Amino acid sequence: xxxxxxxxxxxxxxxxxxxxxxxxxxxxxxxxxxxxxxxxxxxxxxxxxxxxxxxxxxxxxxxxxxxxxxxxxxxxxxxxxxxxxxxxxxxxxxxxxxxxxxxxxxxxxxxxxxxxxxxxxxxxxxxxx
Amino acid sequence: xxxxxxxxxxxxxxxxxxxxxxxxxxxxxxxxxxxxxxxxxxxxxxxxxxxxxxxxxxxxxxxxxxxxxxxxxxxxxxxxxxxxxxxxxxxxxxxxxxxxxxxxxxxxxxxxxxxxxxxxxxxx
Numbered sequence: 001x002x003x004x005x006x007x008x009x010x011x012x013x014x015x016x017x018x019x020x021x022x023x024x025x026x027x028x029x030x031x032x033x034x035x036x037x038x039x040x041x042x043x044x045x046x047x048x049x050x051x052x053x054x055x056x057x058x059x060x061x062x063x064x065x066x067x068x069x070x071x072x073x074x075x076x077x078x079x080x081x082x083x084x085x086x087x088x089x090x091x092x093x094x095x096x097x098x099x100x101x102x103x104x105x106x107x108x109x110x111x112x113x114x115x116x117x118x119x120x121x122x123x124x125x126x127x128x129x
Numbered sequence: 130x131x132x133x134x135x136x137x138x139x140x141x142x143x144x145x146x147x148x149x150x151x152x153x154x155x156x157x158x159x160x161x162x163x164x165x166x167x168x169x170x171x172x173x174x175x176x177x178x179x180x181x182x183x184x185x186x187x188x189x190x191x192x193x194x195x196x197x198x199x200x201x202x203x204x205x206x207x208x209x210x211x212x213x214x215x216x217x218x219x220x221x222x223x224x225x226x227x228x229x230x231x232x233x234x235x236x237x238x239x240x241x242x243x244x245x246x247x248x249x250x251x252x253x
Contacts, residue, residue, distance in 0.1 A: 008216065022216065025209045036202055040195060041246050045186045060250035070166070077159035088196060109166050116170040125175040 017079055024072045031069045054122035063117050070113040078106045147229055151208050154201035161198055166226050196247050207232045 009015045039048065056062045084099045168186075172179045185191060211228050215221050221228060 022213050025206075025213065029206050029209065032202055033206060036199055037243075039242060040199060044247070045192070045195070046182065049183060050172065050179045053172055053179075073162055073164070077155065077162055080152075080155045081159060084156065105163070109163060112170050113166045116173050122171060 020077060021076060024076045028069070028072050028076060030063065035065075050125075052121075053120075057117075057120055057122065063120075067114060067117045070117065071110065074106060074109055074113070078102050115116065120127060147208055147211070147232065149211070150204060154205040154208075157201045158198065158205060162193075196244050199243055199247060200240050203243065204232075204236055207236050207239075 009018050011046070082099065082102050085095065085102070089095045089098050168182060171182055186195075203207065211232050214228065
């Protein structure tokens with residue numbers, strides 16, 4: 001379809017992936033733009049430090065927000081990369097290696113990100129300064 | 130494997146640049162996201178490690194990249210809306226070119242003030 005990034009797949013995994021890209025895209029539109037505006041325009045990297053994050057993570061709201069954004073953004077982004085690999089990498093070995101690394105990277109980064117968001121405990125550290 | 134130039138020749142003219150930009154901004158944002166997950170995870174090692182890392186982010190080079198990143202996110206979001214409109218409302222293909230211009234226009238209207246606000250903090 002003209003102007004569409006990908007033609008709609010007929011069925012199965014690729015159809016779900018296609019729908020996921022659009023649904024997560026709409027959710028990320030809200031989440032990522034709020035995140036961008038709140039963290040990079042209203043506040044900025046001069047204001048952000050350990051104390052700032054500790055205060056932000058004192059209530060479950062921002063943890064839930066960040067966890068949703070992490071999962072949606074990472075899967076949306078890696079699925080986009082998967083589409084690019086399928087489009088450009090035709091040699092069988094390279095394609096397998098590229099796709100396999102996407103899944104490995106996805107697993108490691110989702111685990112690391114979720115672990116940090118869910119287990120971060122500021123009171124474990126004496127707040128110096 | 131196809132020749133490099135073939136990768137850039139797409140199936141249509143109107144959406145051609147939108148399509149290239151959508152992929153490039155998407156890949157750029159994904160690359161930053163992976164780094165961002167790694168750096169934020171350092172917070173688990175306490176304030177000393179985390180705050181010393183943030184010094185990198187306060188440097189001028191990174192602040193400029195941050196402004197570019199904001200542009201990539203905003204463009205990708207707006208063009209994503211256009212893609213969804215065309216996907217779910219096929220009649221929109223008749224005003225396809227207008228939608229591409231609308232994305233460009235809204236991008237300028239949203240991004241210019243955002244970039245100014247972000248760069249203001251940099252100059253101070």
